[in-house]
Amino acid sequence: MMKRVSGVIIGVAVVLLLSQVWSSPDSEETVTILAAASLGPALEEVERQLEAELEGVDVRVVTNGSGALRAQINHGSPADIFLAASDDDVNRLQIPILERDAFLHNELWLVTPKGKPCAETWDDLNTCARIVIGDPVNVPAGRYAKAALEVEGAWGQAEPRIMFAQNVRQVLTLIEQGDANAGFVYKTELTTGVEAIQSIPLEATGTISYPAVRLTHESYVRDVYARLFDDDIQTHFLAKGFSK
Numbered sequence: 001m002m003k004r005v006s007g008v009i010i011g012v013a014v015v016l017l018l019s020q021v022w023s024s025p026d027s028e029e030t031v032t033i034l035a036a037a038s039l040g041p042a043l044e045e046v047e048r049q050l051e052a053e054l055e056g057v058d059v060r061v062v063t064n065g066s067g068a069l070r071a072q073i074n075h076g077s078p079a080d081i082f083l084a085a086s087d088d089d090v091n092r093l094q095i096p097i098l099e100r101d102a103f104l105h106n107e108l109w110l111v112t113p114k115g116k117p118c119a120e121t122w123d124d125l126n127t128c129a130r131i132v133i134g135d136p137v138n139v140p141a142g143r144y145a146k147a148a149l150e151v152e153g154a155w156g157q158a159e160p161r162i163m164f165a166q167n168v169r170q171v172l173t174l175i176e177q178g179d180a181n182a183g184f185v186y187k188t189e190l191t192t193g194v195e196a197i198q199s200i201p202l203e204a205t206g207t208i209s210y211p212a213v214r215l216t217h218e219s220y221v222r223d224v225y226a227r228l229f230d231d232d233i234q235t236h237f238l239a240k241g242f243s244k
Contacts, residue, residue: 028058031224032078034069035061036085036210037167038106038141038186042240043083046233050224057220065167067138073215080221081228082213085168086140090211099225103212104242106186108144108205111175111194118181121198122148125158125182132171132180135164140208141171145184148204188241210242 035043040063047059062069066089073079074094083103084090090100110122118128125131134142142164149155163180165171168189174180176193186208190196202208214225227233238244 028056029218029220030058030060031080031221033059033061033081033083033224034073034077034079035063035083036066036069036140037063037169038085038188039063039083039210040169042188042237042242046228046236049233050227053227054220054223057224059224063167063169065134065139067140068166071138080214080216080218081225082215083210083228084140084213085208085210086143087209087211088143089140090213093213095215097213097215098217099212099214101212101229102209103228104210104237105244106188106208106210106242107202108141108148108184108200108208109187109190110182110197110200111172111185111190112182112197113175113178113180114193114195116178116181117195117197119197122200123152123154125149125154128182129161130180130182131158131162132165132174132183133162134168134171134184135166139165139167141168141184141186144200144205144208147206148184148200151204186241190241 043061047061050059051057066084066086069082070084070089070092073082082090112118119125133145136142136146146155149158165174168185171183172185172189175183176191187199212228214221
C-alpha cells in the first residue's frame with residue numbers, strides 16, 4: 001500500500017515538474033510573418049536579427065504571392081503580421097486589423113534572359129515569343145504588369161504568349177533559366193542572371209505599395225512589428241532596392 005501511495009506521489013510530482021517546464025517563461029513565443037515573395041530574401045537576415053535581439057521569440061517567415069497568403073489568412077491560417085505587395089490584398093482581409101502602416105515601395109521592370117534580349121523596350125514585346133508574369137489573381141506583380149500592358153494597349157496582342165507564375169520569384173527563375181523570353185519583375189528581383197531592359201513608368205503600373213498589418217495582440221508580436229519600422233531595418237530594405 002505504501003509503495004502504491006509513493007508511486008502516486010512521485011507521478012504527481014513529475015506531472016507538476018513537467019507542467020512548470022512547459023509553462024516556463026523562458027519557452028519561445030512564435031511570431032508568424034506572412035510576406036510577399038519579393039520580400040523573402042531581404043527578410044531572411046531580418047528574421048535572424050530579430051531572433052538574436054528578442055530573447056525567447058521565434059520569428060517564422062512564410063512567403064508566397066500576396067493573394068495566396070491573403071486567402072490563407074481568410075481561411076484561418078495562423079498569421080501575426082502580414083506584409084503584402086499591394087493595398088488591395090490587405091483591403092480584402094476578412095479578419096480584424098489591429099495596426100496598418102505603409103511599409104515600403106517598389107517598381108516594376110521588364111527583363112529578359114542574360115545576353116538574349118528579345119525587346120529593346122516594353123513597347124515592342126511583340127518580338128518576344130514567351131512572356132512570363134505573376135498570376136494576376138494572386139500575384140500583385142502580375143496585376144501591375146497586366147495593368148501596364150492594358151494602359152499601353154498591348155495586353156490583347158501579348159496575352160496569347162503570356163504564361164503565369166505562382167509568385168514573382170518564380171518569374172525571375174523562369175527568366176534566368178531561359179524558359180521564357182521576357183517577363184516583369186520588381187526592381188528588387190534584378191540579378192546578374194537577367195538582362196534589365198527597362199523600368200515601367202508608375203503612370204502605367206500605379207504606385208506599388210507594400211502595406212504592413214498586425215493581426216494579433218501579443219506584446220512580443222507588437223515588439224516585432226515595431227522593429228520592422230526602425231531605421232536600421234528600414235535601411236536594410238532600402239539597400240535591397242526597396243524605397244520609402
